[in-house]
Amino acid sequence: MDPALIGYAAFASVILLLALRVPIAFVLAGVATIGTFLIFALRTGTFMPERALTPTTSLVFSNSFDLIHSYDLSMIPLFVALGHIAYRAEITTKIYHAARVWLAPVPGGVAMASVVGCGGFSAITGSSIACASTMGRICSPEMLRMGYDSRLATASVAAGGTLGSLIPPSVLFIIYGIFTETSISSLFLAGILPGLLSLLGFVLVIFAWVSRDPSAAPKYAGTITRSEKIEAAIAAWPAALLFVIIVGGIYGGVFTATEAAAVCVTATVAIGFAQRKLTFRGLWNAVRETCMQTTAIFLIAAAAKIFVAFTALTGVAQDVVGAVQAAELSPFLLLAAIAVIYLVLGMFLDPIGIMVLTLPLMVPLIETYGFDLIWFGVVVIKLLEIGLITPPVGLNVFVIAGVVGREVPIDRIFSGILRFLSVDVIVLILIMAFPILSLLIPGSM
Amino acid sequence: MLHRLEKLLLDLAVVAVLGLGLLITAQVAMRTFLNSAVPDAIVMVGELMVAAIVLPLAAVTANRAHIAVEVVSNRLPQRAQDALLVFGTLFGLLALAPLIYSGWREAHEALVEGGYFFGDLNLPRWPGRVIFLFGVTLCWIRLALMLVRDVGRMRRGESIPAAEPVHRVEEV
Amino acid sequence: QSLFVGEAGPNRGARAEALQWFADQAEELTDGDLSLDIQWGGALFKANAAVSGIRDGIADMGTIIAVYFPQEMVAYNIADLPLQNPDAWVGMKATDELMRNSDAIAQNLADQNLVYLGTFTTSAVHVGCKGATIRSVDDISGLKVRGVGAYGDTFREFGANMVPMSIYDAYQALDTGLIDCSQGYSYATAALKQQEVIDSYTLMNWGQVGALGIFANKDVFDGLEPEVQEALLTAGEGMADELGRLITADNEAAIETMREAGVEIIELPDEERQKLVETSTQFIDEWKDRAGQAGLDADALLEEYRGLIDKYTQIRDEEGYPWEDGQG
Ligand code: NA
Ligand code: NA
Numbered sequence: 001m002d003p004a005l006i007g008y009a010a011f012a013s014v015i016l017l018l019a020l021r022v023p024i025a026f027v028l029a030g031v032a033t034i035g036t037f038l039i040f041a042l043r044t045g046t047f048m049p050e051r052a053l054t055p056t057t058s059l060v061f062s063n064s065f066d067l068i069h070s071y072d073l074s075m076i077p078l079f080v081a082l083g084h085i086a087y088r089a090e091i092t093t094k095i096y097h098a099a100r101v102w103l104a105p106v107p108g109g110v111a112m113a114s115v116v117g118c119g120g121f122s123a124i125t126g127s128s129i130a131c132a133s134t135m136g137r138i139c140s141p142e143m144l145r146m147g148y149d150s151r152l153a154t155a156s157v158a159a160g161g162t163l164g165s166l167i168p169p170s171v172l173f174i175i176y177g178i179f180t181e182t183s184i185s186s187l188f189l190a191g192i193l194p195g196l197l198s199l200l201g202f203v204l205v206i207f208a209w210v211s212r213d214p215s216a217a218p219k220y221a222g223t224i225t226r227s228e229k230i231e232a233a234i235a236a237w238p239a240a241l242l243f244v245i246i247v248g249g250i251y252g253g254v255f256t257a258t259e260a261a262a263v264c265v266t267a268t269v270a271i272g273f274a275q276r277k278l279t280f281r282g283l284w285n286a287v288r289e290t291c292m293q294t295t296a297i298f299l300i301a302a303a304a305k306i307f308v309a310f311t312a313l314t315g316v317a318q319d320v321v322g323a324v325q326a327a328e329l330s331p332f333l334l335l336a337a338i339a340v341i342y343l344v345l346g347m348f349l350d351p352i353g354i355m356v357l358t359l360p361l362m363v364p365l366i367e368t369y370g371f372d373l374i375w376f377g378v379v380v381i382k383l384l385e386i387g388l389i390t391p392p393v394g395l396n397v398f399v400i401a402g403v404v405g406r407e408v409p410i411d412r413i414f415s416g417i418l419r420f421l422s423v424d425v426i427v428l429i430l431i432m433a434f435p436i437l438s439l440l441i442p443g444s445m
Numbered sequence: 446m447l448h449r450l451e452k453l454l455l456d457l458a459v460v461a462v463l464g465l466g467l468l469i470t471a472q473v474a475m476r477t478f479l480n481s482a483v484p485d486a487i488v489m490v491g492e493l494m495v496a497a498i499v500l501p502l503a504a505v506t507a508n509r510a511h512i513a514v515e516v517v518s519n520r521l522p523q524r525a526q527d528a529l530l531v532f533g534t535l536f537g538l539l540a541l542a543p544l545i546y547s548g549w550r551e552a553h554e555a556l557v558e559g560g561y562f563f564g565d566l567n568l569p570r571w572p573g574r575v576i577f578l579f580g581v582t583l584c585w586i587r588l589a590l591m592l593v594r595d596v597g598r599m600r601r602g603e604s605i606p607a608a609e610p611v612h613r614v615e616e617v
Numbered sequence: 618q619s620l621f622v623g624e625a626g627p628n629r630g631a632r633a634e635a636l637q638w639f640a641d642q643a644e645e646l647t648d649g650d651l652s653l654d655i656q657w658g659g660a661l662f663k664a665n666a667a668v669s670g671i672r673d674g675i676a677d678m679g680t681i682i683a684v685y686f687p688q689e690m691v692a693y694n695i696a697d698l699p700l701q702n703p704d705a706w707v708g709m710k711a712t713d714e715l716m717r718n719s720d721a722i723a724q725n726l727a728d729q730n731l732v733y734l735g736t737f738t739t740s741a742v743h744v745g746c747k748g749a750t751i752r753s754v755d756d757i758s759g760l761k762v763r764g765v766g767a768y769g770d771t772f773r774e775f776g777a778n779m780v781p782m783s784i785y786d787a788y789q790a791l792d793t794g795l796i797d798c799s800q801g802y803s804y805a806t807a808a809l810k811q812q813e814v815i816d817s818y819t820l821m822n823w824g825q826v827g828a829l830g831i832f833a834n835k836d837v838f839d840g841l842e843p844e845v846q847e848a849l850l851t852a853g854e855g856m857a858d859e860l861g862r863l864i865t866a867d868n869e870a871a872i873e874t875m876r877e878a879g880v881e882i883i884e885l886p887d888e889e890r891q892k893l894v895e896t897s898t899q900f901i902d903e904w905k906d907r908a909g910q911a912g913l914d915a916d917a918l919l920e921e922y923r924g925l926i927d928k929y930t931q932i933r934d935e936e937g938y939p940w941e942d943g944q945g
Pocket of ligand 2: 160349392
């Protein structure tokens with residue numbers, strides 16, 4: 001049996017099983033394991049299951065264990081913990097109170113502030129998932145508490161989190177730069193305008209949403225005095241201090257983004273205890289919540305990693321890219337085909353996995369068409385970012401779902417996401433149609 | 446019994462996350478102020494990550510907190526929803542079994558052959574692998590138990606209680 | 618017949634070209650009976666899982682970087698030692714001959730279900746810095762450095778603060794000043810775009826991390842037709858000459874790229890290098906202990922290896938590199 005056929009059957013099975021409400025992690029891990037087993041068992045043409053056992057189990061273990069046993073990914077539980085601890089130390093509530101008081105005249109102002117906050121946070125971490133986990137924990141529960149429509153409260157942050165890789169620094173750009181031998185600093189610069197454009201798009205979505213349905217973002221009841229405003233701003237000082245620590249520490253060369261997460265957790269605990277807002281029990285419970293949440297997310301990420309290795313074995317990527325190449329499409333249709341490929345893969349796989357699977361095949365194709373690789377990098381990263389919020393496997397959406405718990409079912413978050421996705425598609429078309437958007441800043445440096 | 450074990454493991458994961466924060470902060474402090482380093486910090490962070498991520502698996506499972514797509518199943522009658530829930534549990538048992546088998550092989554090998562991470566301290570490889578095996582196995586046992594109970598409920602004509610968290614973070 | 622090859626690196630750069638050359642060569646030698654399907658970027662397994670990945674047959678063959686496997690790859694680790702072995706081609710030829718002809722090593726690998734096919738090298742270890750300049754070993758003291766194996770350990774002996782981090786993080790860490798220097802190989806330094814962030818690059822000419830090669834799953838290899846086995850071994854043996862040419866050219870181009878980017882290129886003086894060599898002998902002794910524990914005769918291997926380095930150095934000096942016109 002042709003491995004590519006097993007691959008396509010696996011993708012179909014994933015959709016079917018997800019529709020049957022099987023937990024996402026189980027679907028990805030289970031289908032990938034069975035598919036891998038079949039590929040190894042059928043390699044010689046006859047079915048030899050005894051030959052498949054060792055390679056299959058080894059693939060399953062090394063891909064899942066190595067993902068978890070990771071220094072770089074320690075950023076995620078730590079940033080999630082930061083959100084939970086800051087919440088219990090009343091730091092997040094104070095920021096939100098300040099945002100609400102200051103932005104009272106702007107409809108949906110708090111949601112917009114959250115998205116802008118995501119943009120700011122993404123300029124720090126370089127990882128979309130880290131961005132969504134932290135901002136999700138900080139923003140969504142506060143917005144829900146203010147009576148925001150649950151779709152708006154969750155989807156805005158899931159979408160905002162996707163700015164993490166487009167606005168520099170960005171792990172995805174670094175990997176792309178290494179795979180294509182293009183300048184990383186040029187890629188970073190190229191991501192700025194498209195990142196800001198996406199940010200602007202998200203703010204406009206919120207504006208349109210709240211204009212049409214004012215109840216989605218309840219206004220602050222009562223009048224606000226000037227002294228109230230100043231008081232609210234002053235009360236938010238611990239958040240400002242954390243921000244200064246993160247930005248100063250990373251850009252000042254004191255620590256890396258991963259280390260920033262740990263330092264901020266330590267600082268938040270210290271501030272919480274000093275202000276007598278945080279108790280030992282509160283801290284413990286905050287970290288318990290962190291553990292429950294990150295475990296659910298990492299199980300999906302580990303399963304997705306197994307699925308990537310399985311997909312590599314199937315040769316589906318070569319199959320599809322080969323077909324596109326053979327079709328000798330016009331440049332316009334080629335770009336459309338590439339967008340479709342990345343969006344479909346983005347439904348199932350994680351960004352790094354998609355890059356590793358496709359770039360070795362895609363880049364030579366792009367070069368024969370004479371496209372600019374820096375611009376193409378921005379296009380690819382934007383496509384991968386969109387994949388983080390598309391169903392059925394949208395890691396950013398799962399992160400937010402983990403944060404808000406059963407209060408907001410995942411389907412409701414996805415339904416809110418649809419409005420942001422439509423703007424994302426417009427931004428994507430703009431980035432594709434006007435390479436100058438990406439190339440202006442790196443070209444002028 | 447299983448319930449108490451899950452709670453214990455969750456608390457051990459809490460220790461691991463706090464340990465991650467302290468270890469990495471210490472690393473930054475030693476580099477900045479003493480121009481030195483915590484030996485083998487990267488390896489220790491990896492091992493703590495395994496504890497932080499894998500130990501709570503059973504508790505997450507008991508809470509039915511695994512993320513799933515519910516858009517189709519929500520439109521079905523209760524009985525069909527319950528059947529899908531049981532099917533999901535069954536599929537989970539299938540999906541995790543290879544991880545347990547390979548985890549056992551790896552843990553066994555690391556223990557018998559005494560593998561270690563090359564570094565300042567040559568730390569052994571077995572702790573992370575044993576923790577991984579233990580966490581996934583316990584999760585599997587919890588799934589099996591849920592399967593038995595849920596099938597029993599369906600046979601008696603009862604419905605499966607919707608996500609009533611077994612473990613609440615607030616209770617100590 | 619199609620076989621999977623697992624490679625942790627990207628499909629660009631000298632190493633990728635050499636691996637691709639190996640695959641093309643093997644296919645050609647079998648008249649197209651064999652096709653090698655290379656999976657780049659660690660799609661099947663990461664660099665630190667390569668030994669089990671190949672041993673267990675996730676891929677039929679693949680690249681192993683021995684520094685990740687101090688126990689499994691102890692014999693191969695000899696090519697990573699600071700033995701005053703800075704020439705890429707000489708190092709590869711010596712390593713390849715040792716690995717190919719030693720029964721003890723072949724047995725040690727067979728016990729792990731592995732077969733040696735051929736060697737790459739990363740080439741000589743040098744050091745790039747931002748805001749600091751290494752002109753003598755005294756300059757090392759107090760610097761924050763990302764290091765490579767025994768070369769990093771030796772820097773620590775000279776008072777450097779060794780900062781562990783992945784090679785992908787080094788770019789930003791240099792940029793922000795989190796680290797002052799990063800050890801690396803010229804072509805990789807350029808491929809990682811570090812010339813955008815460093816301002817000096819010191820050529821140490823001290824040794825290389827040479828234990829980087831292609832291994833096959835022994836069960837799979839034993840099941841191949843003898844002609845196919847021969848083709849793989851021949852292609853593997855040819856890699857040293859091919860990659861030697863590529864890497865020497867790439868390294869020269871990389872240094873030129875750095876120079877154009879305004880990076881100061883410094884040659885470490887001989888007497889300074891001698892100090893590095895003396896201090897690093899303790900790490901050679903450490904390796905001997907490990908090799909001894911694995912049941913290998915470390916002294917004999919070391920003697921043989923040094924002899925091979927001398928042999929190929931002599932060949933190079935007398936005949937030039939095999940790819941140079943009008944010589945050899
Ligand atoms: Na970023
Ligand atoms: Na998706």
